[in-house]
Amino acid sequence: MTLTVDITSERFEIAGGFTISRGSRTHAQVVVVSLADGTHQGRGECVPYPRYGETLESVQTQIEEITPLLKEGLSRQALLEAMPAGAARNAVDCALWDLEAKQSGKRAAEIAGLGALKPVTTAFTISVGTPEVMAEKTRAAAHRPLLKVKLAGPGDDERIAAVRQSAPDSTLIVDANEAWDESCFERNMAACKAAGVELIEQPLPSSADGLLAEIRRPVTICADESLHPGKSLDGLGEKYDAVNIKLDKAGGLTEALKLFNEARTADFKVMVGCMLGTSLAMAPAVLIAQQADYVDLDGPLLLAEDRSPGLKFEGSLLYPPEPALWG
Structure with a gap:
């Protein structure tokens, strides 16, 4: 099975803006990874963290570099060794969880060994x-x-x-x-x-x-x-x-x-x-x-x-x- 990998960046307006000690923002900028097998699609979203030098471009580049392995069926456990911790790996990992849930017909919580989720x-x-x-x-x-x-x-x-x-x-x-x-x-x-x-x-x-x-x-x-x-x-x-x-x-x-x-x-x-x-x-x-x-x-x-x-x-x-x- 060969996966199709899609990487996109999106912007969402923040209501009234958002300010912390390091500065202000008017928009949330995210990167979304979609993994598809022709029948099922899994998605994951990440937010680059400037505190650790991450940008939209650097995160997208990291994901592009791992794309050949993803197409070949890289597992979540193997992903931990293939990519460093950070936003890029988060988007890929969460997309893999979602894809596995869709393919198996099980909820991610069940796959994780958890009970039914509550509010x-x-x-x-x-x-x-x-x-x-x-x-x-x-x-x-x-x-x-x-x-x-x-x-x-x-x-x-x-x-x-x-x-x-x-x-x-x-x-x-x-x-x-x-x-x-x-x-x-x-x-x-x-x-x-x-x-x-x-x-x-x-x-x-x-x-x-x-x-x-x-x-x-x-x-x-x-x-x-x-x-x-x-x-x-x-x-x-x-x-x-x-x-x-x-x-x-x-x-x-x-x-x-x-x-x-x-x-x-x-x-x-x-x-x-x-x-x-x-x-x-x-x-x-x-x-x-x-x-x-x-x-x-x-x-x-x-x-x-x-x-x-x-x-x-x-x-x-x-x-x-x-x-x-x-x-």
Whole structure:
């Protein structure tokens, strides 16, 4: 059986834009891989991650280089050796999962040895802005049970206080995207504790996070950028209480499932996260989300328009994907 391989890039407008400590965006840019055997088609989506030097062009080139092996029937396990961890491998791996599900008539969850998938509650992200702007955005989302607040370093104490005042009943988690340093760390940490924040994601740069091993951590600290693509969990336990597993960094669902089990064995709490993509990118991560402590798969909720068919959301309740979408 020879597969047909199709690689495309797509752009989706972000509703109202999206800002983190490293900059702003108006569109989500994704790469989609389609694998077809003449009867069945499997698809996977990835989002190149500039933090690790990925671009649309570099990701597409990586996939093109592996295309001859895919046409010959490269397996998911062999893929782990044939490509490095990252966005390109994620798109290919998820397409292989989807194709296998379509060919076998089984759901991807069954192939993975999981039970029937259930709806999960996802976080909803509040972008970085002034305290006043963030308070306004938070008021519009205050009905949601779990909010993820993007922070940016100095002034985060005022930002998180404004968010908490605007959403007194929501569970809050925050993500600094490596923006804190010693000049604001203690103040921001105290503000998060005072606001009842449950988890702080990547407060310090991965190259300077040794401080986390030296202090008492009054709030759960989660590794994101410090969990580098293709790297193990070794050494993170001294500094972090949780890890954020993203398929684009793990290099696909196959590796992410393995990483999830390793994290549990090492007594980490687990967040399943995402880059800013469509329902096709979120769908495989719903398998990891079933047993995660925190779910952050709100990419489609942040877009002006998702792909169709997409995932079903009822407020912040995310339903498992239907076969027409993935898996």
